[in-house]
Amino acid sequence: MSNTPSPTPLAPRRTVVAIAAILALGALAAVLILRSGTPGGSGAEAAHGHGHSEAAGHADGEHHGAAASAHAHDEAHADGEHHEGGGAPAARKSEAGHDEDEGLIAMDAQRMETAGIRLAEAGPATVRSVLQLPGEIRFNEDRTAHVVPRVAGVAESVAANLGQNVKKGQLLAVLSSAAVSEQRSELLAAQKRLSLARTTYAREKQLWEEKVSAEQDYLQARQALGEAEIAVSNAQQKLAATGASAGGAGGLNRFELRAPFDGVVVEKHLAVGEAVQDTTQVFTISDLRSVWAEMRVAAPDLPAVRVGEKATVRATAFDSSATGEVAYVGALIGQDTRTAPARITLPNPDGVWRPGLFVNVELTASSRQAALAVATSAIQRMEGQQAVVFVPVQGGFRARPVRVGRSDAKATEVLEGLQPGQPYVAEGSFVLKAELGKASAEHTH
Template sequence: MDSQRMQAAGIRTAEVGAATVRSVLQLPGEIRFNEDKTAHVVPRVPGVVDSVPANLGQVVKKGQLLAVLSSAAVSEQRSELQAASQRLALARTSYAREQKLWEEKVSAEQDYLQARQTLREAEIAVSNAQQKLAANGAGGGGGALNRFELRAPFDGVIVEKHLAVGEAVQDTTQVFTISDLRSVWAEMRVAASDLPAVKVGEKATVKATAFSSSATGVVAYVGALIGQETRTAPARITLENPEGAWRPGLFVNVELTASSQQVPVAVASSAIQRLDGQNSVVFVPVKGGFRAQPVRVGRSDPQTTEILEGLKSGQSYVTEGSFMLKAELGKATAEHAH
């Protein structure tokens, strides 16, 4: 068969040579939220919901308004700040007056020191009131004293929403869950016997079971404890997800390289065919056509198969189109039998 006929038939050849055979570990897994980039938002103050401009599934930016509450606690804290600010203004005026009188030798030093102490205490009271509001995320506020604005802590997607207008919420009520879905986790359980092959920093391929898609990630965590019932350890891979294709809850298959070894004689795994369902053969070119060469195979992976007997390094063999040659051989054998 000349080169033109080989090309037309889709037959490709290559030379036998050394290659690396990789042992692949396959584990079932599931896409989960990246908990390092997921926030369970609580209001931090009790109150009644006035409005909820944010919706489930909405993409939000850091600082974007999620909900507005009326909170008696916030009103009290802002009132405290206003009162402290007024006392501070008065203390500054008194201090300035007492300082001038003391410098002019009109009043006693004790009056000046007392005014200075009162000023320091007023400054501390204002700072304390400001920090209370800041800790609750309330701020000084420019409108109603009881208005509390709940805002997004970072860029993300609202994946859970648990409040409605008119609802009373506590300071620990989880009202929103926001997750940055540009990064997700692929979580799996690893049997104790497979743990030596799963190391932090190891590259892994994640393949979706529901559609044809794959991505490469890095093992970010391997659990230190084995479950008493499952006898497995948790592990996870961090996946970049800029297009949002890897949705939490999606089932996946995770592939990791368990080991790799260099072998002196190897062929493409697609070149291996079985005759009569038992004997492994590789088709090699001979004068006028091709011959099925019996081989004994060793280690293999989806791309490469080690050859222990039957072929030598440098020998030409068929890499693509061997299945068609096998079919032709079977047809010729059947015709000969008749």
């Protein structure tokens, strides 16, 4: 019998190596599944199949390389998990800080003063419903005269020019008129007859009192005197009706055309040597210290337009406004326009409101007490036409969405989004809107 030891069977060793490889690959597949965050059903099966394949390969004696490879994979994944686990809190912290700062408009007291930002508190206010109507400035027809000569004649001289300011009684033009000459001649003749009638009456009265002449002669003289007085008065009234003076200085046919009141020559249709009729409009003079703002009012808006109602007139061509009163509202509605005319008398001492200028007329249609309101200048519209109000917070301001109701030029009703007494930006909110838009653009890029 020989003492040589029998060789160790290799089958158990190969089984141990295959099991170790399968366990290592299973751990590797589990790590991959955890990193990807996906369900591990199909991945596990793939890893298990791959493990069987490698186990078969290692069964040929390469178990040391498989074990080393599995150990390297385990160390690499362990290291990867360590770094990933360390970086996740930092990422979450960064995202939280970004959410906290997003929408905040940082601004200190100095920048607020420079930007003209003023705070106020939300509270009750009266909100007026304003009716806006288009209109046009026109001459005040009560202070506008269309000057006509009232006698036919020929222009000898024209003293007034277009656009000239004239005073009441100032000479505008001189006409040569045959009609005026005849009337003055008639007046002179009547005055002569009156003088003779007075002399005759005085003589006949004295003779009758002295019992020299009959009473009949005295009565006839008195009647003639009365008729002469009537003839003189009639001639004077004719001259006055034409605007001519009784005196014939410069000629019996001289007719002077004078300004009826203080105003501006806005139209002129007369030149030297031009023949005119008694109905020819030669000048238009208007007192522009008072003008009319005329508008057309639709039937549904007529109840809000009343005589004596205060109205604000705003120019469309430049920044100017004035306050006046409704002086007239038409009693009839036009068949074609289905509107009624109305006008407002405006004082115009500086001549700002020129006839022909288009304007917008604002009238208060109704008033309502709002439980919570802010200044209209505080409301800003963001993208999507969302109404916001800027409120102060720690470190600056934030835009707060609100739901608004009625509004006028001064106050806007707030239905949702603010509480009574809430401070808000009443003036300068457009600056904050611009800053918020700039920050959003930088964040997008």
